[in-house]
Amino acid sequence: MLEPLEGSQAIAHAVALARPGVVAAYPITPQTHIVEHIAKLVADNRLRCEYVSVESEFSAATVALGAAAAGCRAYTATASQGLLLMAEVLFNIAGLRIPLVMTCANRAVSAPINIWNDHQDAMALRDAGWIQLYCASNQEAIDTTIQAFLLAERLELPVMVCVDGYILTHTLEGVSLPTQEEVDHFLPPYTFAHTLDSRQPLTLGTMVAPDHFTEIRYAHDQAMYQALAAIEEVDAAYAGITGRASGGVLEVDGPDDARIGVLCLGAVHGTLWEGREQARNLPPAKLIKLRALRPFPEAALRQALAGLSDVVVLERAFSPGAGGIVAAEVCRALYGTSTTPRIHSAVMGLGGRDIPLEAWQQVLALAQGPSRGATVILDLIPDHLEDGIA
Template sequence: MRRQLEGSRAVAEAVRLCRPRVIAAYPITPQTHIVEHLSQMVADGELAAECINTESEFAAASVALGAVAAGARAYTASAAQGLLLMTEVLFNIAGLRLPVVMTCANRAVGAPINIFNDHQDSLSLRDAGWIQLYVESNQEAVDSMIQAYRIAEACELPVMVCMDGFFLTHTFEPVELPEQAQVDAWLPPLRFSRALDPVAPATLGGGSEPDNYLEYRRAQHQALDHAADEIVSTAAAFQSTFGRTHGALIDGYRLDDAERVLITLGSVMGAVRDTVDALRERGERVGALKLRCVRPFPAAGLVHALRGARRVAVLEKAISAGAGGIIAAELRAAMHAAGIALPVDGFVGGLGGRDLTPASIEAVFAASAAAGPAPIGCQFVDVDAADEAARPGE
């Protein structure tokens, strides 16, 4: 049914349709509404799950870990400092190969403290061993939550669905919610082969020595690599059942004959599409590409999709302080490894909730077009002009 819902409510409805048996969370803006709605559904008897308000995010992630280890489908959600407080547990979940699914309501990381959106929280955890999907709209958030459980359980890897705080979590827009019977048929109950069972005692997460730790880590890396196929096939299966797709690993927009391409992730992609249309009307051969999946990093897909491009700009809402844009660096590495000399201009903007306006997106296209042969390393978008003038060469 198509409904006009707040993003948080829409995600909660999607989670309900997936029938988790354990929900554990600690509230943090802008994630709070999601778990409030889920808690209400459990209290109203609409969702047969154990809803646990934990004493911290560390505990919430630990409960999700334990629940899946015991064979129950589980859900948690967090953001910003809360997500970072989960860090140790998130690495453990991934290392134990537990199919936990969570939502990150993307928010800036302090200090300075800031409740608004950027991608610093989840991108800082890109090495944790989780599959990471970034969504553009609330419809994609709903559909990706349902896909996430299927991907996680097929790969025995955890999945983090990243949706922009406020820009999506607090936005009312139409979403099509599938019927319960459809989801039940598409997503059967979790059957976790390694579930702990007192009848057949086993250890999950024993110690590892120098003679086998490296092999475990290699296996985890390979599992993430192989997960790309599962993400693609799940998106295709979802489309054939539910009639919608948002791309799988990447989603190109007007890439045919595009000479200049802007790559971004998350909710700003909608405004980027509008900007591409406007520039196309002026005769500029531009296109855009949404990076839906950050882990596993779709290097081969990007190389293929950008084969016709002469120049690429990456616009991202996070920074590896002291190095520059994270996605720009990874894209440059992918191109270099493929032997392709494609200039990749790096842009960082929209941090701490600053709106990336149509004008700022156009300015990024323009700066990339005007740049010389050497790519722009890391340029900050919409920074105070006086500040910029005082520190040239940035």
């Protein structure tokens, strides 16, 4: 029987299976249940780990950084304002090449204050140098969390596991947790080549002058590109043990003769998938689930979109004054290819607005319509654009 677990609880169990030595976190909706469950596992002696309650997200990230640098597997979780408060530390973690795993329970960013789901928080940290993996279900959240530790430690890069706040974190689904033996087999004990050790002192994070800074940034960039293959390998290795893969860097499904593609990130994938099942009268379309936003899988994307005439990139965030963030990256990846499809940039589901089953019709209508040039917000309610607000 599958285990009926709330998303947050499932993630907490996945973290526990990875045997972290230190978890440091500050509660923020909708991440709270994750760290509550971890704290409870520690309090109940079901997880041998030091749980550090800190006074801010800045400290949570800092404690996790320090623990990982001192040779201990570490984890933290946050969302929205919490992620932004961590921002300075997150760039440091990446630049110091600290292997660390963090869950981002994706939530809108203030102002206006809003506790519900979208992807603006993680998108804002897109350039922090972290690997970013997006999960489409609670099962993927479990599997990706465990994979993230192996990836982080193998590559010496931090991994942010993005899980839709509420939509996944607060939803109970039947999931399968790997056994402790399976995880122990998959994930060797934590090692970090540059562990801080008072018996063999070394410095992490020294100032780097112009003569080496560029090269260190270049090396980081190269490591991120190399992570593309590692994400595929680790997903395959995990599937070898558990029978479940999460889609590597991206996953495509749909009929071979489809001329339309719809690319999305996160839990909306399942809704679009069901929408497609129920709207058989509409033209065939491929669904592209982008799992890795960083590193950005340009080559895999070119292959996935080959032969398509129209691709809708559906996002839960945008860059004010510039439009769809992922859409722009998709355009860049395809620029100069011989048969570039038309890219339609669409935004939906900001600040927790529900993306219903019928979104599929809207998305397909966009794909079949004229090029709009700019990013379209598909679920805008014109009546709500009242005087004084907009």
